[in-house]
Amino acid sequence: MLKHSDIWQAIDRLAAQNGLSASGLARRAGLDPTTFNKSKRTTNEGKLRWPSTESLSKVLEATASSFSDFVGLVDNETVKGTMQRIPVIGYAQAGAQGFFDDAGYPVGTGWDELQFPHVGDPQAYALEISGDSMEPVYRDGDIIIVSPSASLRRGDRVVVKTTGGEVMAKQLLRSTANRIELQSINPAHPLRTLSPAEITWMARIVWASQ
Template sequence: MKHEDVWRAIDTLAAENGLSASGLAKRSGLDATTFNPSKRRMPDGRARWPSTESVAKVLDATGASLESFTALVSGARALASTAPPRGVARRIPLIGLAQAGGDGYFDDGGYPVGGGWDEVSLPEVADTNAYALEISGDSMEPVFRDGDQVIVSPAAPIRRGDRVVVRTLAGEVMAKQLARRSARRVELKSLNPEHPDYSFDLTEVAWIHRIVWASQ
């Protein structure tokens, strides 16, 4: 078990619940600075580990199991509970996130069309128009990493905090977290703090689809 793996697991658990590291600490009844990056090292540079009490409070506050947290420490990229119920796998269309901005892949309603898609077998989802995208870039780390595959459902209801794929009328496609959607604007959050957040007028957005599953 490595120091950075434990802290990555805490960051992932925070992101899974739509929280920052400080937000997770506050929800857990801890000081807001408990999980700040500056607290992860001693003044002399030695590694500082989260206490077992802090981890226990985090698990209690988020409802995550110790097994789920251990899986995150071991390298899982999302909580196992985000996977859909087991069913018969079917082949669904797959393209890269960068390709999704090109013409010919989606109709005006945002449904996958055309013959330029690859196919991949992934767990069954109810939406017959579901498709898969391969993540590129690091704006969604630590939850999604470059090369991860996500299943996207045009029919799935969307609420604040959901991970979504958004296409603008200008042809830009991005995977983000929905921070807020009003009658006029959409605000999108990059889980990686090194990347900017975005805000669009609804008239600039072609469609928003929810990510319902991710490879691990």
């Protein structure tokens, strides 16, 4: 399974390969020099933070490296040896009919795709955020990777689709046989309490471009 430390170590190695510090690598890519600082690798609350896909794309372009080159710098043989093609689904598509089966797995073909180290779920997919309903955590254009088969625990960030077609990113506060409590990521939206019958599917967010 891909870990935060694997990705940050690969960034450090990419910088070293190019004779740069992590801040020097960020500067060459046109990013804020503090983007890859140690202090930026966790949130103020102490939670681990992933580098954004945008910042990774910029440093790969700045160093003329491919994503495969970057994966080769990851100190994890399982990750390096196993890549999967992940469909990228638009936020509007996620709320439409016919794009998912009853278990929350994407169906059909013709999606955009991205190559990503294996996340432990062959049916994982990427959801491209559109609009501001998931701010401030997920912004317009961000990519989140969702695993329908991942087990759900209290405190997990999840994507939920209701029987009415609403798709939302929430934090799972509590799940019982009779109700599911969901904390809004956007503070402008209130706590949601739904019955299991109101939820079409709920899947855990396993990676986000933040």
